[in-house]
Amino acid sequence: MNYIFYFLIVISIIAGAVNGKLADVVNAILSGAELSVKVAFSLIGIMAFWLGMMKIAKECGLIEIIAKIIKPITKILFNEIPENSPAIGDIAMSFSANAFGLTNAATPIGIKAMEELQRHNEDKASASNAMCMLLAMNTAGFQLVPATVIAILIGIGYKNPTNIIAPTLLVTSIAFVSAIILAKIFQHVWKPQIPHTNKTAKHTEHAKEVVQAGRAE
Amino acid sequence: MFNSIMNFISLWALPLILLIILTMGLIKKVPLYESFTEGAKDGFKVSVNIIPYLVAIIVAISMLRASGIIEMCGNTLAPILNHFNVPADTIPIMLVRSLSGSAAIGIFSDIAHNLGPDNYATTLAAVMVGSSETTFYVLAVYFGAVGIKKLRYALIVGLLADLIGIIAAVSVCNLMF
Numbered sequence: 165m166n167y168i169f170y171f172l173i174v175i176s177i178i179a180g181a182v183n184g185k186l187a188d189v190v191n192a193i194l195s196g197a198e199l200s201v202k203v204a205f206s207l208i209g210i211m212a213f214w215l216g217m218m219k220i221a222k223e224c225g226l227i228e229i230i231a232k233i234i235k236p237i238t239k240i241l242f243n244e245i246p247e248n249s250p251a252i253g254d255i256a257m258s259f260s261a262n263a264f265g266l267t268n269a270a271t272p273i274g275i276k277a278m279e280e281l282q283r284h285n286e287d288k289a290s291a292s293n294a295m296c297m298l299l300a301m302n303t304a305g306f307q308l309v310p311a312t313v314i315a316i317l318i319g320i321g322y323k324n325p326t327n328i329i330a331p332t333l334l335v336t337s338i339a340f341v342s343a344i345i346l347a348k349i350f351q352h353v354w355k356p357q358i359p360h361t362n363k364t365a366k367h368t369e370h371a372k373e374v375v376q377a378g379r380a381e
Numbered sequence: 382m383f384n385s386i387m388n389f390i391s392l393w394a395l396p397l398i399l400l401i402i403l404t405m406g407l408i409k410k411v412p413l414y415e416s417f418t419e420g421a422k423d424g425f426k427v428s429v430n431i432i433p434y435l436v437a438i439i440v441a442i443s444m445l446r447a448s449g450i451i452e453m454c455g456n457t458l459a460p461i462l463n464h465f466n467v468p469a470d471t472i473p474i475m476l477v478r479s480l481s482g483s484a485a486i487g488i489f490s491d492i493a494h495n496l497g498p499d500n501y502a503t504t505l506a507a508v509m510v511g512s513s514e515t516t517f518y519v520l521a522v523y524f525g526a527v528g529i530k531k532l533r534y535a536l537i538v539g540l541l542a543d544l545i546g547i548i549a550a551v552s553v554c555n556l557m558f
Contacts (some may be wrong), residue, residue: 165532168405169441176444185450196443199437204428213425219420221402224409239449262514273496274519275427275526282527290531291524296538301525303539304546313511316490322498328507331553336512346541350534 168316205273211234213318218257225255241301241344242294244284265307274302284354293351300347301331304340353380402458427526434525438517441481449474466555468502474509478542482515494540505556 180189200372212242221227231238231253238245238252245251261270277298293300310332317325406413445451454476459469470492478485489510493503514540524532 165383165530168400168532168536169437175450176441176448177455178448179450180448182442183453185447185449188447188449189444192439192443192447196440200439203439204435205433208425208428210424211428212421215423215427216417216419216421217399217402219416220406220411220413223416224402224406226402226405229414231449250545260398264398266395266398269395269398271522272424272427274523275431276525278527282529284436285439285506287531291529291533291535295524295527295531296535298540299520299535300538302523303514303516304525304542305512307511307514310507310511312486313489313507316486316493317498317503317507320503322493322503325510328496328504328511331550331557332508334512335508335546335549335553339512339542340543343542346538347534349428350538354534356533359402369454 183380197275202229210268211272211275214269215276218254218273218276221257222250222267223254230256234319241297241348244292245281246284249280249284251277251284251294254280258298259301259306261307262302265309265310274298290356292356293347296351297347298342300343301340304336304343306336306340386464405558427502431525433523434521438521440516446481447482465551467551468500468505469495470496470502471506471509474506475547478510479516479540485510485515501554501558503556505550508554509547512546512550514542516540 176189176192177186180186206310215282218227224286227250235247235252238255239247242252242255254273257276258270260275261267269377279296280296281292281294282288285295313328313332317328385449403413406416424462451473458472462472463469473488474492476487492506492525496503503532516536520532520536520539524530524535
C-alpha cells in the first residue's frame with residue numbers, strides 16, 4: 165500500500181506538470197478529501213440498516229442455513245477458515261448481495277465478513293489468504309443484472325437494453341472465475357511476510373513480488 | 382421471457398430478502414427490533430473508521446484523474462487497440478473503471494448520449510461498465526475497515542481480473558454484436 169499510495173500521487177504530480185494541469189491536481193486534493201467524507205457519511209445510514217438486518221438474519225439462523233448450502237464451495241475457496249465460523253455465512257450473504265446488484269447492502273455485509281475473517285487472521289496488519297479471496301470475489305464485480313447501465317440505455321432509447329444482460333453476465337463470470345483462480349495461484353507464490361521491516365526491498369512492486377516469490381521457495 | 386425474469390429478479394431481490402429475514406426472525410422468536418438496533422449501532426463506527434482509508438485512496442485517485450494521465454494513456458493506446466476492433470471512445474472506461482465507479486458511469490453516460498443507441502461503442506461500453514466493480518474502492522473500504530495495511534497480492538489479482546474482464550468484454554461483444 166505504501167508504494168501504491170506513493171506512486172499514485174507522484175505520477176499525478178508529474179503528469180499534471182507535463183500536461184499543464186498542476187492547478188487541477190492541487191484542487192483535486194480538496195475535492196477528493198471532501199468526496200471521501202461524503203462517501204463515508206452517506207454509508208452510515210445504509211450501513212446501519214444492513215448491519216441491523218444481518219443481526220436478525222444471524223440470530224434466527226438464516227445465515228447458518230445459507231452457509232451450509234454453499235459449504236462445498238467455501239470449503240475449497242476458504243479452506244483456512246473453520247467450517248462453523250460465522251465468516252462463511254457472511255461471505256455467502258456478501259456474494260448474494262453483489263450478485264443481486266444490492267450495492268448498498270454489499271458493502272456493509274462485505275465489511276462484516278472481513279471482520280469475521282480478521283478474527284482468524286494471525287497477522288492483523290497483513291491480509292490473510294481468505295481475505296484476499298473475498299476481495300478477489302468482490303472486486304470482480306459478479307452481478308446478475310447491471311441495473312444502472314440498463315437504466316442509462318433505456319434513457320437514450322436503446323432498442324433492447326436487456327440484450328446486454330447475457331454478454332455482461334458472461335464477461336463478469338469470466339472475470340469472477342479468473343479472479344478466484346488467480347487468488348488461489350498467488351496464495352502459494354506470495355506467502356504472508358513475517359512482520360519485520362525490510363529496508364533492502366526495491367522500490368517497485370515488481371521487485372517486491374520477486375523478493376517475496378524467492379522467499380517462498 | 383428471459384427479460385421479464387431478469388426484471389422480476391432485480392425488482393424483487395431486495396424486498397424478498399427483507400421478507401425472508403424478518404419472517405424467519407419472527408418464527409424463531411428473535412426480538413426483531415432489539416436485534417436490529419443492536420446490529421445497526423455498528424453502522425456509524427464502521428463508516429467513520431474507514432474515513433482515513435477513503436481519504437487516502439479517493440484523494441490519490443482524484444489527483445490522478447485531474448492530472449490528465451488517463452487521456453495520455455488513452456491517446457497512446459488508441460492506435461494499438463484499433464486493431465482489435467476497440468472504438469477509441471471506450472478506452473477511457475477501460476482505464477477508469479478500476480479506479481472510480483462513478484467516473485466510469487459518467488463516461489459511459491457521455492458515450493451513450495453522444496453516440497446514440499445504435500453505436501457499437503455504446504454497447505461495448507455498457508458491457509464493460511456493467512461487468513466491473515471499482516477495485517481500488519473495494520480494496521480501501523474492506524481492508525480499511527479491519528485495519529489491514531499489507532495487501533499482499535490482493536490488488537494485483539483485482540487488476541488482473543479487471544484486465545481479463547476487459548479482454549472478455551471486447552471478445553464477447555465482437556462475437557455477439
